[in-house]
Amino acid sequence: MKPTWSKLNHHEKYLQLHKNRILFCSNDRATKKEQTGKEFFLDGLYIEDIPSFYLSLGEAINGENGYFGTCLDSLNDCIGGGFGVTRPFEVHIINGEGVEKSLNDVAWARMCFENKLRCFDDVDCTYDDLIEIGVFDEMDLKGASYFKAIERVFNDSNVPIKLYD
Numbered sequence: 001m002k003p004t005w006s007k008l009n010h011h012e013k014y015l016q017l018h019k020n021r022i023l024f025c026s027n028d029r030a031t032k033k034e035q036t037g038k039e040f041f042l043d044g045l046y047i048e049d050i051p052s053f054y055l056s057l058g059e060a061i062n063g064e065n066g067y068f069g070t071c072l073d074s075l076n077d078c079i080g081g082g083f084g085v086t087r088p089f090e091v092h093i094i095n096g097e098g099v100e101k102s103l104n105d106v107a108w109a110r111m112c113f114e115n116k117l118r119c120f121d122d123v124d125c126t127y128d129d130l131i132e133i134g135v136f137d138e139m140d141l142k143g144a145s146y147f148k149a150i151e152r153v154f155n156d157s158n159v160p161i162k163l164y165d
Contacts, residue, residue: 021067050107
C-alpha cells in the first residue's frame with residue numbers, strides 16, 4: 001500500500017518527519033513494549049530521498065506516522081533502544097534498485113541544506129539575507145554516499161540492513 005507521505009514534496013516530507021518525531025517523543029513511549037527479534041520491510045519504490053527513508057523506516061517499525069530517526073545520529077540513538085525495537089532485529093529494503101542512487105551525495109547535500117533552513121523557521125529574513133550569511137554556500141559532499149553511512153550505522157550496531165532488487 002502506498003504511504004500517505006509519498007505524495008509530499010521533499011520539504012513537506014521533512015516537516016512530516018519532524019512532526020512524527022515530536023509526536024513520538026512527547027507520548028509516553030516508556031509504556032510501549034519494545035519489539036525484539038523482528039524483521040522489518042521497507043519498500044524501496046517510495047524511498048526517493050533521505051526523509052522518505054526515515055519516514056519509511058519509522059512506519060515499518062512503529063506504524064503509521066512512526067518515528068525511528070531523522071538523521072544518522074538519531075538513527076544510532078533509536079537503534080540503541082527505547083524507540084519501539086531493541087536488538088536483535090533486521091531491516092530489509094525490497095524493490096531497492098534505486099535506493100542507493102536516491103541516497104547519494106546530492107541527497108546528503110539537500111539534507112544539510114534543509115537542516116540549515118530549519119534554523120531560520122522563526123526568523124524574519126529575506127532570501128537575500130540568507131545568501132548574505134552563507135546559508136546557500138556550496139557543500140562539498142561529492143562521493144559521500146548517505147546510504148553507505150546508513151549501512152555503517154546499522155553495521156556498527158550489529159543490525160543487518162539488506163537491499164533487494
